[in-house]
Amino acid sequence: MRRLPRAFYARDAISVARDLIGCLFVHAGPEDVTAVRLVEVEAYRGDQDPGSHGFRGPSPRTRTMFGPPGHLYVYFTYGMHWCANVVCDREGVCEAVLLRAGEPAEGLDMMRVRRPGIADDRLLAAGPARLTLAMGIGKPHDGASLLRGGSMWCAEDEATERHRARAVWTRRIGLAAGRGDDLEWRRVIPGHPHASRRR
DNA sequence: CAGAAGATCTGC
């Protein structure tokens, strides 16, 4: 397993989304380690993308996304959900990849504890807010580094390429009409049991 | 300062 270096993130969000599929996303907390294999992500770009929180420039909430690559942008939505993004491109440029779904790869028991009442393991991290719930990620992790020394990171292993080869581009989920809903910036392994499903 | 919309999920 190889932790992804800074150079991986220091590119536009489309390129990062394409290559992030099949990678592991790891959270090594003080008491436990959880990890998922990413099977669904979405690219968000700044001033070219009305779907991005950073479309109209930086704000206190989106400051992290305008910062250096290789960090986590965590935001709160719908009054109760946290979603995690990987910050891309160079400092000052708003580009990020939303982590939408993953297959549990480590810490399955802890994920079940964090997601009481979810009987089907396929649903543990099949959605951006489900993924953060299963992995214990929230506001304190906004701005956390994914690079050397941090307790969260992305990594490649021997299975990554196999997953990447199956991924396709589709339209992004949950965007209102005219806000970039027509752009095919969602990278997903079609039909994967751990990807998010039609509502 | 008020109002609307939001990168959603669960349970009925």
Next chain:
DNA sequence: CAGATCTTCTGC
């Protein structure tokens, strides 16, 4: 399919 629930931004 509706309810939960609150932050952020926009417009007046």
